Amino acid sequence: MDKAYDAAEFWSRDQIEATQAVRLKNVVTRVWNGSPFYRKRLEEAGVTPESIRSIADIERIPFTTKDDLRSQYPLNLVIVPHSKLVRMHCSSGTTGTPTAIAHTQNDLNVWADLMARCLHMVGVTRDDVFQNMSGYGLFTGGLGIHAGAERLGCMTIPAGAGNTKRQIKLVKDFKTTVAHILPSYALILGERLREMGEDPRKLPLRIAVVGAEPYTEGFRKRIEDLFDMKVYNSYGLSEMNGPSVGFECREQNGLHIWEDAYLAEIVDPATGRHVQPGEVGELVMTTLVREGMPILRYRTRDLTTFIPGECPCGRRHMRMGRIVGRADDMFICKGVNIYPQQIEDVIMQFKEVGKNYLITLEDDGLGDLLRVKVEIREECFVEDMRALQGLQQRIARRLKDEILVTPKVDLVQSNSLPVPEGKAVRFKDLRGEK
Ligand code: AMP
Numbered sequence: 001m002d003k004a005y006d007a008a009e010f011w012s013r014d015q016i017e018a019t020q021a022v023r024l025k026n027v028v029t030r031v032w033n034g035s036p037f038y039r040k041r042l043e044e045a046g047v048t049p050e051s052i053r054s055i056a057d058i059e060r061i062p063f064t065t066k067d068d069l070r071s072q073y074p075l076n077l078v079i080v081p082h083s084k085l086v087r088m089h090c091s092s093g094t095t096g097t098p099t100a101i102a103h104t105q106n107d108l109n110v111w112a113d114l115m116a117r118c119l120h121m122v123g124v125t126r127d128d129v130f131q132n133m134s135g136y137g138l139f140t141g142g143l144g145i146h147a148g149a150e151r152l153g154c155m156t157i158p159a160g161a162g163n164t165k166r167q168i169k170l171v172k173d174f175k176t177t178v179a180h181i182l183p184s185y186a187l188i189l190g191e192r193l194r195e196m197g198e199d200p201r202k203l204p205l206r207i208a209v210v211g212a213e214p215y216t217e218g219f220r221k222r223i224e225d226l227f228d229m230k231v232y233n234s235y236g237l238s239e240m241n242g243p244s245v246g247f248e249c250r251e252q253n254g255l256h257i258w259e260d261a262y263l264a265e266i267v268d269p270a271t272g273r274h275v276q277p278g279e280v281g282e283l284v285m286t287t288l289v290r291e292g293m294p295i296l297r298y299r300t301r302d303l304t305t306f307i308p309g310e311c312p313c314g315r316r317h318m319r320m321g322r323i324v325g326r327a328d329d330m331f332i333c334k335g336v337n338i339y340p341q342q343i344e345d346v347i348m349q350f351k352e353v354g355k356n357y358l359i360t361l362e363d364d365g366l367g368d369l370l371r372v373k374v375e376i377r378e379e380c381f382v383e384d385m386r387a388l389q390g391l392q393q394r395i396a397r398r399l400k401d402e403i404l405v406t407p408k409v410d411l412v413q414s415n416s417l418p419v420p421e422g423k424a425v426r427f428k429d430l431r432g433e434k
């Protein structure tokens with residue numbers, strides 16, 4: 001069995017659940033006393049702190065939505081004196097009022113330990129050099145991951161996002177063995193290196209922590225093959241601190257959720273009732289130990305499943321599957337519900353497909369037109385017209401089988417699609433735009 005980072009990592013189910021019951025009552029008591037917003041919500045639902053006796057009582061507590069957090073922006077949900085706050089982060093949403101989360105020093109310590117536990121779980125040690133290739137600033141993937149790597153004792157390089165040449169120089173000069181990187185950028189980095197005549201497999205990288213945006217199993221394989229390293233999925237959201245919420249172990253079969261700190265549920269998005277294990281639903285999360293700004297039953301909008309059964313790694317913290325989509329990501333084309341992930345799943349199976357793609361929904365005057373622009377590897381783009389047309393048709397046919405709508409597939413040259421600084425933009429609805 002792996003050595004534990006701390007005692008809670010290998011707690012039994014009984015220990016986990018007993019602790020959760022105590023911590024749930026505790027957090028409800030604290031917001032009851034400290035937050036007029038939650039006090040009112042709980043009173044309206046007939047919930048008092050005394051009435052919380054077990055974790056099953058969670059279902060009596062009302063949900064908190066993104067709009068609730070916005071309505072309490074910036075700091076109305078803080079329940080400690082503001083002088084105790086030492087940091088704030090925001091979610092990466094690009095529209096409307098952001099959601100802000102404030103932390104006490106104790107909150108940051110707990111978060112760093114949870115993050116260190118994640119890295120330790122996949123075999124990162126103090127002898128590793130850790131390069132954080134994600135944006136710093138308000139985004140939690142910067143300072144959040146950084147603190148965990150430092151806490152574990154890695155020499156940690158705050159490289160920040162983008163700038164391929166500098167990233168590679170740092171990797172080579174400091175012999176970086178572990179990187180944190182967005183999936184979209186990982187593929188771009190690897191392919192650019194190849195285009196520059198370098199072999200990414202020769203770099204000292206052995207592990208990459210990859211998350212912050214959805215990606216498919218096929219995408220993971222691509223990154224692993226490109227760099228000859230292990231890729232572990234990292235899930236988090238700023239409302240629950242950020243990274244450290246869900247993290248794969250070495251089995252690479254589901255992400256353990258640290259249940260001593262986060263209480264996770266999966267509900268049917270329409271009814272709000274718990275789904276059966278193995279069924280897809282919306283992840284709902286409660287902070288069990290956050291001091292400055294606790295959040296009860298947050299509707300993440302992320303769709304996933306709980307994986308039934310025990311993980312062979314010996315950890316009993318439950319596992320969730322890869323995020324299959326966000327309730328917000330789904331779009332409707334010709335009356336069919338489609339998730340961008342379904343499209344990625346198909347196109348990543350074609351070896352000619354390069355490092356970037358973009359899905360757009362347009363109005364061609366007759367109705368919805370689904371266009372999938374796919375970058376093709378440099379070496380395939382020089383092939384003759386017929387070969388390219390054949391590829392285009394094969395991709396379109398396979399997509400039609402998966403999503404039931406025939407898309408227009410455009411094969412485009414490497415590096416021609418836009419690359420955002422932060423999270424990838426995979427879908428744009430251009431209907432109504434001229
Ligand atoms: P933010 O709070 O701005 O960092 O955004 C959090 C959101 O990013 C989550 O609610 C997910 O939708 C998405 N996300 C983060 N990590 C992953 C991951 N490993 N897989 C899929 N989506 C992710």
Ligand code: ZN
Pocket residue numbers: 249250251256311312313314315
């Ligand atoms: Zn495991």
